[in-house]
Amino acid sequence: MIIVWFKNDLRLNDNTALIEAMKTNQPLMCVFQINHPQLLEDSKSQDYFFQSVQSFNNNLTQINQPLHFIAGDTEESFDQLLAEFPDATAIYTNISERGYGLKRDHLIQKVAQNHQIAFHGFMDHHLIGAHELLKKDETPFKVFTPYYNQWKKLTKPPFQKTDLAKFQELAIQKQESELFKQGKQKFQQLIEQAHQFDNIDLKKVRQSYDDFIDNRLDDYPKDRDFPALNGTSDLSKDLTTGLISIREVYWRLVQHAPESDAKQAFIRQLCWRDFYNMVYAFNPEANDLEIKSEYRNIKWRYSEEDFNKWKNGETGYPLVDAAMRHFKATGELHNRLRMVVASFLTKDLLIDWRWGEKYFSEQLIDYDSASNIGGWQWASSTGTDAAPYFRIFNPTTQSERFDPQGKFIRQYLPELGSLSNKDIHKPTENQRKDLNYPQEIVDHKFARQRALDAFKG
Numbered sequence: 001m002i003i004v005w006f007k008n009d010l011r012l013n014d015n016t017a018l019i020e021a022m023k024t025n026q027p028l029m030c031v032f033q034i035n036h037p038q039l040l041e042d043s044k045s046q047d048y049f050f051q052s053v054q055s056f057n058n059n060l061t062q063i064n065q066p067l068h069f070i071a072g073d074t075e076e077s078f079d080q081l082l083a084e085f086p087d088a089t090a091i092y093t094n095i096s097e098r099g100y101g102l103k104r105d106h107l108i109q110k111v112a113q114n115h116q117i118a119f120h121g122f123m124d125h126h127l128i129g130a131h132e133l134l135k136k137d138e139t140p141f142k143v144f145t146p147y148y149n150q151w152k153k154l155t156k157p158p159f160q161k162t163d164l165a166k167f168q169e170l171a172i173q174k175q176e177s178e179l180f181k182q183g184k185q186k187f188q189q190l191i192e193q194a195h196q197f198d199n200i201d202l203k204k205v206r207q208s209y210d211d212f213i214d215n216r217l218d219d220y221p222k223d224r225d226f227p228a229l230n231g232t233s234d235l236s237k238d239l240t241t242g243l244i245s246i247r248e249v250y251w252r253l254v255q256h257a258p259e260s261d262a263k264q265a266f267i268r269q270l271c272w273r274d275f276y277n278m279v280y281a282f283n284p285e286a287n288d289l290e291i292k293s294e295y296r297n298i299k300w301r302y303s304e305e306d307f308n309k310w311k312n313g314e315t316g317y318p319l320v321d322a323a324m325r326h327f328k329a330t331g332e333l334h335n336r337l338r339m340v341v342a343s344f345l346t347k348d349l350l351i352d353w354r355w356g357e358k359y360f361s362e363q364l365i366d367y368d369s370a371s372n373i374g375g376w377q378w379a380s381s382t383g384t385d386a387a388p389y390f391r392i393f394n395p396t397t398q399s400e401r402f403d404p405q406g407k408f409i410r411q412y413l414p415e416l417g418s419l420s421n422k423d424i425h426k427p428t429e430n431q432r433k434d435l436n437y438p439q440e441i442v443d444h445k446f447a448r449q450r451a452l453d454a455f456k457g
């Protein structure tokens, strides 16, 4: 028997590890591990993830196939599983190329070795894996554009349909065991906490993406920076959990959309996802350390008070506050707003980017460690190919440019709803008093100079 270990690849179709396991024609046991060291309190990211597991579990149930849950410490739970099922000959799984996922894969590989069974890992989560595209001198790319120019030329792996009839023949029926009973209980507990997201459905994800390709792609380059518009694909959260495969996303677009600049602009964004995966794979300390060594000694401020005001949307900068209140409530954040609020935290408040990165990691429903670290190191100017430190976003100008009528702000800061399109970006002192909206936490001009000084050292 083969154990197919599912993680952030929550689908049957186009699942590389599953398709490879099926080629062996051996019985398959589908397993999901709830890894205790990864569990967080009060995390929207986690809630969305486990609801996606539930959606996958429901899909399996519909075809009468069980997903076996195990829960516990990383190695111990697999150790118990393999001890209980000595007829298992191999683990098949889609691997992570970086960060904690990579470390966990290595730990389980060792457990498999101890039990003298094989461990087969497959690159599935990216179009082009971290080690598949290097510069001519065999070193990793540091700058996005040359990476993209080469990436574009590579043939992307095909979408593979899974033979469901064969899967049903090979998958083993539900196994009764105390281990699985406890795993299922833990899962139920996590699902109860995650009721905010109890409607995740691959069919809807596909419909919404098809609608994007058919009706919104042409306007993508123009609309994608405006948070009040429905201008982007909204795919990131379901790519993160693997509900939809990146190959399906790529080939649906390539096959259904005619050639256009808009199509290329969208493909370019998909490439950022691979680029940041590669950057993190080659800079494994980037979760905690500035990639650019010259910025490792910046004197960040560690003001809990200002950090909390940022988290709660009480900075007195309307676009930042609207974004952060919306984020806290939903776990979603538009790319332009991520850039604005990350810049505000690290430049205007000069607070350590690691605090922001951590908060995002807990709350973003599309949380992906490589893209999140990449985004934060970009915004704080500490990463590879990052925003230059002297180009500091002005939060008021960003608001005027990307939310000109204050549509987004009005939605999340209703107390400012009566203000004109001009005043809404920077209410006067009296308006703030009348509307019970906070004064600016810091003067932007002063903050800008403070950040420039800190970066210059």
Ligand SMILES: Cc1cc2nc3c(=O)[nH]c(=O)nc-3n(C[C@H](O)[C@H](O)[C@H](O)COP(=O)(O)OP(=O)(O)OC[C@H]3O[C@@H](n4cnc5c(N)ncnc54)[C@H](O)[C@@H]3O)c2cc1C
Residues within 6 Å of the ligand: 224, 232, 233, 234, 235, 236, 237, 239, 240, 269, 270, 271, 272, 273, 276, 333, 334, 335, 336, 338, 339, 342, 360, 364, 366, 367, 368, 369, 371, 372, 373, 374, 375, 376, 379
């Ligand atoms: C500070 C910061 C943190 C971020 N954290 C994450 C994160 O944890 N997870 C995450 O998926 N994205 C992250 N991003 C990137 C980006 O904001 C989101 O991918 C995007 O907003 C998702 O919306 P969408 O699917 O509608 O994007 P679209 O514009 O429709 O793009 C299509 C896809 O391309 C990929 N993509 C687009 N932009 C980027 C980018 N800059 N970096 C990497 N991939 C990209 C995503 O997979 C996205 O789904 C972060 C950006 C910043 C500035």
